[in-house]
Amino acid sequence: xxxxxxxxxxxxxxxxxxxxxxxxxxxxxxxxxxxxxxxxxxxxxxxxxxxxxxxxxxxxxxxxxxxxxxxxxxxxxxxxxxxxxxxxxxxxxxxxxxxxxxxxxxxxxxxxxxxxxxxxxxxxxxxxxxxxxxxxxxxxxxxxxxxxxxxxxxxxxxxxxxxxxxxxxxxxxxxxxxxxxxxxxxxxxxxxxxxxxxxxxxxxxxxxxxxxxxxxxxxxxxxxxxxxxxxxxxxxxxxxxxxxxxxxxxxxxxxxxxxxxxxxxxxxxxxxxxxxxxxxxxxxxxxxxxxxxxxxxxxxxxxxxxxxxxxxxxxxxxxxxxxxxxxxxxxxxxxxxxxxxxxxxxxxxxxxxxxxxxxxxxxxxxxxxxxxxxxxxxxxxxxxxxxxxxxxxxxxxxxxxxxxxxxxxxxxxxxxxxxxxxxxxxxxxxxxxxxxxxxxxxxxxxxxxxxxxxxxxxxxxxxxxxxxxxxxxxxxxxxxxxxxxxxxxxxxxxxxxxxxxxxxxxxxxxxxxxxxxxxxxxxxxxxxxxxxxxxxxxxxxxxxxxxxxxxxxxxxxxxx
Numbered sequence: 001x002x003x004x005x006x007x008x009x010x011x012x013x014x015x016x017x018x019x020x021x022x023x024x025x026x027x028x029x030x031x032x033x034x035x036x037x038x039x040x041x042x043x044x045x046x047x048x049x050x051x052x053x054x055x056x057x058x059x060x061x062x063x064x065x066x067x068x069x070x071x072x073x074x075x076x077x078x079x080x081x082x083x084x085x086x087x088x089x090x091x092x093x094x095x096x097x098x099x100x101x102x103x104x105x106x107x108x109x110x111x112x113x114x115x116x117x118x119x120x121x122x123x124x125x126x127x128x129x130x131x132x133x134x135x136x137x138x139x140x141x142x143x144x145x146x147x148x149x150x151x152x153x154x155x156x157x158x159x160x161x162x163x164x165x166x167x168x169x170x171x172x173x174x175x176x177x178x179x180x181x182x183x184x185x186x187x188x189x190x191x192x193x194x195x196x197x198x199x200x201x202x203x204x205x206x207x208x209x210x211x212x213x214x215x216x217x218x219x220x221x222x223x224x225x226x227x228x229x230x231x232x233x234x235x236x237x238x239x240x241x242x243x244x245x246x247x248x249x250x251x252x253x254x255x256x257x258x259x260x261x262x263x264x265x266x267x268x269x270x271x272x273x274x275x276x277x278x279x280x281x282x283x284x285x286x287x288x289x290x291x292x293x294x295x296x297x298x299x300x301x302x303x304x305x306x307x308x309x310x311x312x313x314x315x316x317x318x319x320x321x322x323x324x325x326x327x328x329x330x331x332x333x334x335x336x337x338x339x340x341x342x343x344x345x346x347x348x349x350x351x352x353x354x355x356x357x358x359x360x361x362x363x364x365x366x367x368x369x370x371x372x373x374x375x376x377x378x379x380x381x382x383x384x385x386x387x388x389x390x391x392x393x394x395x396x397x398x399x400x401x402x403x404x405x406x407x408x409x410x411x412x413x414x415x416x417x418x419x420x421x422x423x424x425x426x427x428x429x430x431x432x433x434x435x436x437x438x439x440x441x442x443x444x445x446x447x448x449x450x451x452x453x454x455x456x457x458x459x460x461x462x463x464x465x466x467x468x469x470x471x472x473x474x475x476x477x478x479x480x481x482x483x484x485x486x487x488x489x490x491x492x493x494x495x496x497x498x499x500x501x502x503x504x505x506x507x508x509x510x511x512x513x514x515x516x517x518x519x520x521x522x523x524x525x526x527x528x529x530x531x532x533x534x535x536x537x538x539x540x541x542x543x544x545x546x547x548x549x550x551x552x553x554x555x556x557x558x559x560x
Contacts, residue, residue: 001083002070005063005090012059015052020449027100041161046100049450053303054097054229057310061221062090064428068318069213071425072325076211082122086217089115093222097229101161102151109147109194109226113140116223120210132209139203143193147230150186157183163233170240180237184246187234188253195227195283198257202510204280205264208272208330212321215272219279220314228286228306232299239294250291255386258284260507262390265397267503270330271320274401275313278356281390282309285371288383292374300452301374304443305367311439312355312364315432318425319349323405326419332401337410342419346406348429353402355436357395357473358466363440365466370443372462388469395473403481 029044096108121133196204265277289302355362375384
């Protein structure tokens, strides 16, 4: 499996050089479904800068995670099932991003969802893992239904599932009004479900019940990146159909998601959940960026941050995996003082946190600065405010993770365990740390690759905003977790305790959904069951009564 992963990565990288050289790909199409006079569907591969970029990210990050898995899963049962679904997961995501039409994209979209369900619930003997897998499957299906309806709308409006046909119809204005009204909403809902944006974000924190390499793959290369890719691929629709409405919607969906989920990371004690909330927040950044304006420039900025996030979030999850694998716990309160026991993990995790919190010269700094600059250039100051506040909170929760895990004194539990750093698990950490440095300097090259030629330079105003964000997030963190004046335990009392419980419970989204959709539906089903007691006389009476009412209605309608 590891060899397959690295061969895929090598082939993807070779395509990058072909695109840079301007090599022409014919993008052939082959007949797939043919119903004469009714339906003709062709299937093909789309090779363009966006698809090649995504294939490279997915395959390269995926290969490193597969290598890491050799050590992480060495003593686990069900390894055949694990490797099968991991390879299918990566392959399905590759198929999704190189599909040249919406129907093929949707098939791979569902395959990605199936793999996530199987891998999140990999340890199916644990009730929490089974529930998490099922929750991810059900919640993402909500968005999938919207996406399917949107694809059907596109077919009846354009007469084809092809991306090229949609683009041609938009350019020629040969489209039905429904395409410009319903489709943007339907596509956005599909992306919200897959990329765990508000209000369908609740599945991703629970998805941490799967093995840590699975978490890394979901967050860095596959599942949640599918929604961002869909928005980038269909960005032309949002630019053509009431851009003031739909682009603004993208800004607010992404911005509010980024801010609220970042605050959730401030109180979580589960180290993987902190990173999960971080992913939802950073995906919100990407959505917000896509809403800043029409044109490929904003797609480029969003995808540049996607690449940065893929690298440093894979790094952070794999660092955390070293600790979880050795200690058997995800609770940061049972850690502390691990920097000496796991020096390489500590060093690489600090590099990942530096990138996540946007410290130069790491890649997260450059991509975040471009987002700030894009918001300033377009005059979207509410979006800029959301982005800066999110950056401040990101700085706080990311360094809180470092302090609670690696610094300070060891907990009693940590004193009893020994941290292992197998070479096969450390090598991916070192590679990803290296790329966390270098990819930030690839901005100009990446822009040219995407067909954009902006002046990529750090503006003084964006640096000032970053410094303000660091101070706003860092000063309270220093006093609470380093100086302990006041100590973090003091926030559990009074009004501060109420706010802490609000954040710890994720603004009670889960409890509200369980109350309405689970308990409410269960009560409704129980009441409905009472009308079906299984007594033959009762059933026959109800059927006869229903037929009698139906006959009366038929005569009444006929008389009218």
